[in-house]
Amino acid sequence: xxxxxxxxxxxxxxxxxxxxxxxxxxxxxxxxxxxxxxxxxxxxxxxxxxxxxxxxxxxxxxxxxxxxxxxxxxxxxxxxxxxxxxxxxxx
Amino acid sequence: xxxxxxxxxxxxxxxxxxxxxxxxxxxxxxxxxxxxxxxxxxxxxxxxxxxxxxxxxxxxxxxxxxxxxxxxxxxxxxxxxxxxxxxxxxxxxxxxxxxxxxxxxxxxxxxxxx
Amino acid sequence: xxxxxxxxxxxxxxxxxxxxxxxxxxxxxxxxxxxxxxxxxxxxxxxxxxxxxxxxxxxxxxxxxxxxxxxxxxxxxxxxxxxxxxxxxxxxxxxxxxxxxxxxxxxxxxxxxxxxxxxxxxxxxxxxxxxxxxxxxxxxxxxxxxxxxxxxxxxxxxxxxxxxxxxxxxxxxxxxxxxxxxxxxxxxxxxxxxxxxxxxxxxxxxxxxxxxx
Numbered sequence: 001x002x003x004x005x006x007x008x009x010x011x012x013x014x015x016x017x018x019x020x021x022x023x024x025x026x027x028x029x030x031x032x033x034x035x036x037x038x039x040x041x042x043x044x045x046x047x048x049x050x051x052x053x054x055x056x057x058x059x060x061x062x063x064x065x066x067x068x069x070x071x072x073x074x075x076x077x078x079x080x081x082x083x084x085x086x087x088x089x090x091x
Numbered sequence: 092x093x094x095x096x097x098x099x100x101x102x103x104x105x106x107x108x109x110x111x112x113x114x115x116x117x118x119x120x121x122x123x124x125x126x127x128x129x130x131x132x133x134x135x136x137x138x139x140x141x142x143x144x145x146x147x148x149x150x151x152x153x154x155x156x157x158x159x160x161x162x163x164x165x166x167x168x169x170x171x172x173x174x175x176x177x178x179x180x181x182x183x184x185x186x187x188x189x190x191x192x193x194x195x196x197x198x199x200x201x202x203x204x205x
Numbered sequence: 206x207x208x209x210x211x212x213x214x215x216x217x218x219x220x221x222x223x224x225x226x227x228x229x230x231x232x233x234x235x236x237x238x239x240x241x242x243x244x245x246x247x248x249x250x251x252x253x254x255x256x257x258x259x260x261x262x263x264x265x266x267x268x269x270x271x272x273x274x275x276x277x278x279x280x281x282x283x284x285x286x287x288x289x290x291x292x293x294x295x296x297x298x299x300x301x302x303x304x305x306x307x308x309x310x311x312x313x314x315x316x317x318x319x320x321x322x323x324x325x326x327x328x329x330x331x332x333x334x335x336x337x338x339x340x341x342x343x344x345x346x347x348x349x350x351x352x353x354x355x356x357x358x359x360x361x362x363x364x365x366x367x368x369x370x371x372x373x374x375x376x377x378x379x380x381x382x383x384x385x386x387x388x389x390x391x392x393x394x395x396x397x398x399x400x401x402x403x404x405x406x407x408x409x410x411x412x413x414x415x416x417x418x
Contacts, residue, residue, distance in 0.1 A: 011100035015148040017378050019324050020101050021108040021351065033307075036379045043144035045177060053378055060352075064108070069353045073371040078378035107324030107375065111348035114360050118339050123227075124235050127242060129336070130259035134251050147326050163327075163342060165234040172241050181244050189240035193231075200235050201227030205243065 003028050004087040005056055007079055015043035018083040022075075026087045027058035030076055038080065052081040103155035124200060125164040132171050141174035149173045262302070266335040270301055271383055272404035274333070275415075276397040278310075279388040292383065296333060303332040309374075312385045313411075317370045320358070320411030321382045322350035328376040330383050334406060341410065351375055361412040384411045392418045 009024035017039050035050030042048045056079050061071035097109070121129075136143055149170035150157075157166055175181045196203045245251050274296055278285040288295040292308035308330060311319040323329065324347050329337035340346050350357050354371045358364070365371070374382045386408040392400060395418065407413025 011098060013100070015144060015151060016102075016105075017325065019107045019351075019375060019377055020098070020105045021324070033380065039142075039144040039378065042142045043148035045141065045145060053380075055380075064352060069355055070371065073354060073373070075351050075373045075375060077375040078380055080378065105325060106344055106347040107351040109344075109348045111345040114340050114345045114349070114357060115343050116340060121336060124238050126260045126263065127256060128238050129263060130256045131238075131242060131245065131251070133259055133263075134255060135245070138250065140250070150326070158344075161234070163339075165232075168234050168237045168241065172237060175241070175245075180248070180250060181241070185244055186237070186240055189244055190236045193236045193239045193243075198230055199228045200231050200239075203231045203236065204239055 005029060005054070005079075005084040006087040007056070008083050008085065010083075015040055018079055019077065021063060022056075022058065022077055022079070025058055025063050027056040027062055030055040030057040033078070036080075038082070040080075040082075053078055054081060054084065055079075056084070102151060103158070104151045121164075128164045128168045128171065132167060135171065135175065135180075140178045140180050145174045145177075146170050263331075263336065266332060268334050268404075268406035268409065269401070270296075271330070271334045271406070271409045272401040273397070274299060274301070274383070275385055275404045275409065276401035278385055279392075279400055280397045285385075288385065301333060306330065306332040307380050308333065308383060309380050310383050310385045311372065311374060313387045315369070315387070317372050318358075318365050318411065319372045319374060319382075319384045320350060320354050321374050321376060321384060322347060323376040324348070324351055325377055328381060330381040330409075332381075333383065334409060338406070358412065361407065363412065363414060383409050386415045389415050389417055 004026060005028070006026045007018055007022045007024060011020075011023070031054070033053045033055065035052050037048035038051045039048070055076050058075045058077070059071060060068035060073045060075065063075060132143075132146060135141060136146070146167070150166055153166060153169065157169075161169075172181070172186060176183055176186070193203050193205075196205065242256065246253060274288065277299065278288050284295065287298070288310045289312060292310040293303065293306060295310075296303055296308060313319055321329075322341075327337060327342040327347070329341060331337065346357065351373055354373050355365070358371075376382055386404065388400070389403060392403070399418075403416040403418060405413050405416060408415045
């Protein structure tokens, strides 16, 4: 995947591993870890295909906009690739 | 913190950025029964009866009221039991019958433990 | 006084003073724990011995384990490099039984301070540090750390130098985290055992700093 990624803004029901406060936000892949069985299927006792897990770094400004406590502080979160799409490169 | 309204479909356990007060500084030591709940979770997960994802799914579905009114391991014993019922390891009826037997042994944890 | 039963408010229904764990009135949820445990033993899913061994294993895990890891990283550059590259492998190599845990160590430097939180539940590096403190599982810590980490740090009595970046790590999925705090000044002559005594639990979560020597 590209370095810049956007978290899907979907709001499904059920067990979900992309935190709501990061949905629709764009960050940078800090590192890609490895595939893990999809927890969103494991949670229901279903067979789970492996899904690539990325650590995505967001700035506080990326996430909270003008309300950020300190815009350059960062949040790193693990996001499954099923929740990510490539974002246009920053200008 | 300035708060924007949470979108439809936002779930209670998904707490990042939601309004909250000071971080509490209370602390308790875990009781034996709590350690036993923890051990049962780890053992049943290790043996493949369910996953930590299933544990979390039931905890989430128990709702915000359970989070506010039950202790951590009280919620866990419900979730572990629910997952084991779903996995077919135990039945609701077996658990209910056994709970009545346990309660009949005596009014304290020590007496009720066979 | 051990045999003073005058305070009837503290007598159990069986007439004895309450002992922690054993003599408090049985709750509905404790009934469920006893019942489930006995059912699982009856069905051969587990044994009493296996449950006790698991409790012993968790009881043996404490922040002292993490402190030993941190102190070694402070005194052994090759180990520090290995820890930052693969914290699970490095801690196992030190002899710690961390089970299947996938661990990442994040290093505090003069430029960055790291904090660990789990906003979706309360994931914690329990297989190294033992069970989490209650505040780590609280709504307040989970809600606020990703939005106002500096305000949370201030409540823990931590103020950072100007210009230092805060890096919050939200433990959302399969990885667990430990902060490798910066080695305190004035510890140049100390050995790993002495250094480990300076490493607090909170300094490995990022809500504290190591003690001064």
